[in-house]
Amino acid sequence: MKYIKFLLVGIFFGIVLTKSEAVSWYRIYEMFFFQSFHMYGIIMVAIGTGIIGIQFFKRRKIKNTDGETISIPDKEKGITRYLAGGILFGLGWALAGACPGPMYILFGAGFWSMGLVILGALAGTFVYGLLQKRLPH
Amino acid sequence: MDFIFKPFPWYVSGVLIGAVMLLLIYMGKNFGMSSNLRTLCSVMGGGKYAGFFRFDWKTQRWNLMVVAGAMIGGYITVHFLSDGSGVNINPDTIEQLARLNIDAPEGKLLPDAIFGMENAWTPKGLLILLGGGFLVGFGARYAGGCTSGHAISGISNLQLPSLIAVIGFFIGGLIMSHYILPLIF
Numbered sequence: 001m002k003y004i005k006f007l008l009v010g011i012f013f014g015i016v017l018t019k020s021e022a023v024s025w026y027r028i029y030e031m032f033f034f035q036s037f038h039m040y041g042i043i044m045v046a047i048g049t050g051i052i053g054i055q056f057f058k059r060r061k062i063k064n065t066d067g068e069t070i071s072i073p074d075k076e077k078g079i080t081r082y083l084a085g086g087i088l089f090g091l092g093w094a095l096a097g098a099c100p101g102p103m104y105i106l107f108g109a110g111f112w113s114m115g116l117v118i119l120g121a122l123a124g125t126f127v128y129g130l131l132q133k134r135l136p137h
Numbered sequence: 138m139d140f141i142f143k144p145f146p147w148y149v150s151g152v153l154i155g156a157v158m159l160l161l162i163y164m165g166k167n168f169g170m171s172s173n174l175r176t177l178c179s180v181m182g183g184g185k186y187a188g189f190f191r192f193d194w195k196t197q198r199w200n201l202m203v204v205a206g207a208m209i210g211g212y213i214t215v216h217f218l219s220d221g222s223g224v225n226i227n228p229d230t231i232e233q234l235a236r237l238n239i240d241a242p243e244g245k246l247l248p249d250a251i252f253g254m255e256n257a258w259t260p261k262g263l264l265i266l267l268g269g270g271f272l273v274g275f276g277a278r279y280a281g282g283c284t285s286g287h288a289i290s291g292i293s294n295l296q297l298p299s300l301i302a303v304i305g306f307f308i309g310g311l312i313m314s315h316y317i318l319p320l321i322f
Binding site: 098 | 145147151152153156157158162163165166167170171173175177178190198199200202203204205209210211212213214215216218224227229234242246248251254262263266267268269270271272273275277279280281283284285287288290291292293294296297299303306307308309311312314315317
């Protein structure tokens with residue numbers, strides 16, 4: 001039962017992302033040609049909301065539902081992995097028009113060909129796992 | 138109640154996506170969709186092949202529940218909360234897509250030229266869908282996060298590495314859409 005709340009958050013997320021059209025291949029294509037403000041607006045407002053909320057959590061030392069003071073670990077320092085990984089991710093994002101959230105959301109909505117994208121993503125994750133130690137990070 | 142059947146404007150969407158992230162943080166978790174791919178590899182026995190998949194995936198069950206919910210949310214929205222008006226993209230974009238023989242939205246979320254079943258099961262379709270997915274999966278783990286983990290969560294927490302990753306996302310995305318997609322189509 002303790003997982004129900006996460007299922008509900010997921011349902012809300014799925015509805016919001018579909019309603020926002022961020023799941024649409026068309027919106028991603030349009031974004032990369034700077035032909036609409038839509039996606040940039042979504043990303044910027046989401047970040048703005050996030051910054052305000054996280055600052056509120058930190059300054060007020062808000063406790064999470066487990067009763068612990070909220071603290072978010074910093075990302076490891078570095079450039080190579082973020083830039084190289086980011087570029088590879090971006091190539092795939094613009095090709096399949098879907099990042100991981102939308103893949104699942106669209107598959108659930110009945111776009112079965114998204115199953116191939118998810119299979120590809122699992123394969124990509126698996127190959128990364130195999131090569132991890134040999135890649136520059 | 139009419140708004141419930143219309144797409145949300147960007148400013149509403151942005152606030153709600155930010156709220157999802159804050160809600161997960163408040164629940165003692167984090168907002169990251171691509172880490173589920175690693176969890177799923179681990180569930181399927183990936184630990185036999187690489188240490189990267191040897192972790193207690195049961196600690197990630199909550200995130201798999203978020204994914205399950207997201208799929209349900211997508212189903213609900215497409216089947217019960219849409220007026221079928223489709224994505225209202227820029228007419229210039231539609232014209233540009235027509236030159237690549239990619240169909241206009243006209244009530245759809247995704248182009249049939251890529252996602253229609255008759256096109257998905259062709260060598261070109263498989264290359265796009267499996268290849269695109271592969272790059273997303275590989276790139277997300279290499280960069281340590283995707284749009285949710287870096288662009289939204291990381292930048293919201295003022296993390297420089299996340300900004301670098303997002304710059305990478307856009308470099309890759311611009312190269313693909315401007316230079317490689319026209320070669321494929």
